[in-house]
Amino acid sequence: MKTVVFICFLVTLLYLVSCCDEDTHYLKVDKCCKKCGPGKRMLKDDNCDDPRCQDCLDGEYQSGFTSDTKCERQPSCDPNLHFQPQMNPSKTSLSKCQCEAGYYCTQEDDCDTCRKRTVCKAGERVLIEGSQFGDTVCEPCKNGTFSTHESAVTCKEWTICEHGFDKNAPGSSTSDRICVDDRRAHRGAVVVGVVALLLILIGIAATLYFTKGNKCWKELHKHFNKGRSHEHLDVEKPIYQQPVEVDEPVSPSPSNVTENGNVVEQERGKEPVYPSAESNSYSYSYS
Incomplete structure (x- = not known):
């Protein structure tokens, strides 16, 4: 009899479990009760067939x-x-959570840490682009190629110099090769050399001109003045003579003609008297 009762209990339990959907229902005291839907929570499980549910908070x-x-x-x-x-x-x-631009998550399942992506420098190119969960992979530019800016997708090839042009600057991983006309470069070097020589000569001349205390300048100045002094000695000085008075003939006029028609000769002035020292000699008479 006990065996029959036990078997009936198991059958009833299996029936209840089979008729209760595990996704939308739950078993409570041998009774299949409803659950609250997605985005909600249960306030109380007092009503098995119509539970009281509430929306989840922000x-x-x-x-x-x-x-x-x-x-x-x-x-x-x-x-x-x-x-x-x-x-x-x-x-x-x-x-x-998602990382901001320029960063990536260290774990794809649980993004709890963000790290800065690697930035490919000049002289490199991007081999693998970074993603939300992966870092950027860079590769150095191969020989004969270059990149001039960060995060370059490709490396450019060096310029090939044509015939008659010389490599003025060799290429590198960060710069292109520069080609110039060999003849033009040679002429430019000659012009630069001539200009440099002229500037040196002008500098020397200016130094000698403005530095009067220089020994060389003094010697040159002394020699120059010496030559000029000899030239002055050789020049004859002009001889100045006292002008001689000449008696001009007097032409007859009513003022200098007598009644008889004779010309009155003008009386010469007295001869100049020059001072002379007085004689201190006295003559004494002795009786």
Whole structure:
């Protein structure tokens, strides 16, 4: 009899379990009860057939049917840690954090850390582009190629100099080869040399001219003045003579003619008297 009762209990239990969907229902005291839908949580399980449910709060989510009274928390995506801020995160699914531009997540399943992507420098090219969960891979430019800026996708080939042109600057991983006309470069070097020589000569002449205290300048100045002094000695000075007065003939006029018609001769002036020293000699008479 006990065996029959046990078998009936097992059959009843198996029936209840089979008729209760595990995704949308749960078993409570041998009774199949409803769960709350996605994005909601259960307030009380007092009503098995019509439970009281409430929407998850902002920053929370519930991805499936549940009998739990709490919702799951969305991850905190802090912009100060280089995460993109979450705008209106979902309440029915997990909203994973994403790194801002130029950064990548270290773990794809749980993005909890952001790292800065590698920047390919000049002289390199991007071999593998960085992604949300992977770093950038760079490759150095091969010989004969170059790149001049960061994050270059390709490396350019060096310029090939044509016939008659010389390599003025060899190429490198960061710069192109420069080609110039060999003849023009030679003429330019000659012109530069001539200009440099002229500047040196002008500098020497200016130094000698403005530096009067220089010994060489003094010698040249002394020699020059000596030659000029000899020239002055050889020149004869002009001899100045006292002008001689000449008596001009007096032409007759009414003022210098007598009644008889004779010309009156003009009386010559007295001869000049020159002072002479007085004689101190006295004559004494002795009686």
